[in-house]
Amino acid sequence: MDLPLKAIRVLDLSRLLPGAYASQMLADFGADVIRVEEPASGDYTRTVPPYGPDNISLYFLAINRNKRSIALNLKSERGRAIFLRLVQDADIILESFRPGVMERLGLGYERLKQEKRNLIYCAITGYGQNGPYQQRAGHDLNYAGYAGLLHYQRDSSGKPLMPATQFGDLAGGSYMAIMGILTALVGRAANGEGRFVDVAMNEGVMSLMPLLMAAYLNTGKLPIPGHSSLDGGLPCYNIYETKDGEHITLAALEPKFWHTFCTRIGHLELLPFHSPVGRGEREQAMEVLSSIFKTRTRDEWLSEFSDVDACVGPVYTPEEALRDPQIQARKLILDNDGYKALTSLPHILGIEVEQRYSPPTLGEHTNVILREAGYSGEELQQLRGEGVIE
Structure with a gap:
């Protein structure tokens, strides 16, 4: 059975966990995900310890299988021209820059729509595309604090606890991006229209607390942390x-x-x-x-x-x-060329997630991708000499 996203191409410009985990899920279900990375450095997770096979970061290995990589300098005019050509054959753009960065490069949503009318553009940010915090830096812990989640995670002394996993990055970023992208794809199939998907990680964290927020919004009162029915208030x-x-x-x-x-x-x-x-x-x-x-x-x-x-x-x-x-029976663990990782979920009948190819080295597929886009060997050599590609 063909993978359900086989006909979809994603240009992933994101960095770190939220975007990479989202695009891996798309890739596992068949999408052609092309990681557009900065020459020389690439995604920051490439160098984050601990390290696994061939001295590659286990963090990078965990969230980048089944993707291709192109090393492209978007700060150069020719690099931007190449990206615009790639957009013509893309379905989805995924990025995680602060609002305005892509516009300053001349690659914002309104510009890219000129290349591909029905393009789906998903931007993952900390606080969204508007509002007083739109340019504010942040990480997972900040988003959990702003959203009110940490107020309800406390130790026996009443001190807020550090989350055991990355609620903002994963639930607020990755999964919200997937929901938005797939919703937009369904809409596009019906009416042919593209969409801009605005993912704010602090909002995604807040969405994990519908019961608490509904209680406050309708009564003006909040349960005491550790004393509500689902966070320690009931013996049962x-x-x-x-x-x-x-x-x-x-x-x-x-x-x-x-x-x-x-x-x-x-x-x-x-x-x-x-x-x-x-x-x-x-x-x-x-x-x-x-x-x-x-x-x-x-x-x-x-x-x-x-x-x-x-x-x-x-x-x-x-x-x-x-x-x-139960976990063993459900086959949640993939064994990929000597290292292991969790599969992408949910299970879809008839679809078996597997590693079709390993997480890419930086720029591993630059030549192949640009050949597919119509560039000649001579042009590739020239672009590499100018530092536009790696």
Whole structure:
């Protein structure tokens, strides 16, 4: 079966994680993704440790398979002319510069539309294309802070916690870009029109909190961090330490699961504490549950609940998570020429994600791509001599 995005070409000018992860997903599902990189330096992740096979950054390896690379100097007039020619055969432009950078190069959306009327142009920025913060520098942690997420991630002393993964880059940037691009592609198939997709990572982080924001917007009140129903406020939906110092997740939100849980542990007196009203009741129930869970090891508890639906699960290390039989059965790990990485999701029936070719070296496909665009060998030699390409 042909990959669903086989007929789509992407020119990816982005740097670092958000754009690269998004374009890898497009590439894994068949798109011809061409990374347009700066000569000599290329994408910054090429030099970020730790290093894997052939001394290549594992960060770069993780998010750049199935792509081609052209090293092109967009600061030169001839480099920009080459890019404009490439745009004529492209479907999607993906970039992550601050607003206005592409316009100053003469390569903004309005200019590129002259080359390709139905072009889809996706810009990933920290704060969006307008507003007082549009030119402000930032990284993942900043976006999580601005969005209000860190306010609800706190340790036992009340201090905001560093996120364990890159919510802004991945959820706010990569996945928002994919949703916008694919939505625009569907629209283009229906009406032939291109679109500008404006992805702001801080907004993407905020979109992860629809329940909290709806509560505030409609009542003017916010739950206390660690005390709302889904972040530690319920005994039936919490994390508990076990006898061996490991942890168990209990997520028996529905009464039927709570009843099954209380029955299995032999403590039916806890049934009324499914949703305690008073703070004292909440703390009392959690203290009882904490004592109960410390009577057995994590794996003993997992064995105890293996044959019933009570929404009890482990807190795994990443190593344990990757070894889990469910993950193994779902084939989430790709083995690519000596290094391993996660596949692109979701699973699509009949489509098997594989590495068709390795993450490219800087400018590895410059000659091939420009030959496809109609440049002669003599022209390529001249362009290379002028420092336009590498």
